[in-house]
Amino acid sequence: MQVLNFYSQIFADQLKRGRKTATIRLGDKSHRYRKNEAVLVTIGYQHSPREKVFDAVIDQVEVKRFKDLSPREIEHDNPEFRRHDELAHFLEQIYGRPIGPDDTVTVVRFSQIVEHPVGVTDRLRGIGGAQN
Known part of the structure; x- marks a missing residue:
């Protein structure tokens, strides 16, 4: 299973509360992460114990230029940010x-x-919600 690791404890609360639903990584990582792939989300430093936060599924992987990031993508990475400079x-x-x-x-x-x-x-049974 692939690991999606975060180095900062700042993200622990955001991840656990569902406020952080994306990560923006420098470089083209499309070879490393694939849509519908199960990953283990962890927090910690390399060569040190890591805390398991939860299991997750990759919903989307998109490679682009930094300047083409939308404010929404920035917010999904870090709910405290909206701007490119931040x-x-x-x-x-x-x-x-x-x-x-x-x-x-x-x-x-x-x-x-x-x-x-x-x-x-x-919802999957069609009870009490919209159907696709």
């Missing part, structure tokens, strides 16, 4: 180098896998 500053701290508008980034959207999600079984 995200660039944060990524520069993680990657240790300047982030430019033409840098390639990968947006990985994910959803937590829960054992018995409220209402999902009924």
Whole structure:
């Protein structure tokens, strides 16, 4: 199983509360993460114990230029941010180098896998909700 690891404890609460539903990674990571793939979401540093947060499924993987990120994509990565300059500053701290508008980034959207999600079984049976 692939691991989607976060280095900052800042994200632990956001992940657990469902406020962080994406990660923006520097470079083209489309070879590493695939749509519908199950991943283990963890928090911790390399070569150190990591905390399992939850299992998830990759919903979407999109490669684009940093300047083409939407405010919504930025917000899904970090609910505290909306602007490119805020995200660039944060990524520069993680990657240790300047982030430019033409840098390639990968947006990985994910959803937590829960054992018995409220209402999902009924919706799948066509009870009490809209049908596709």
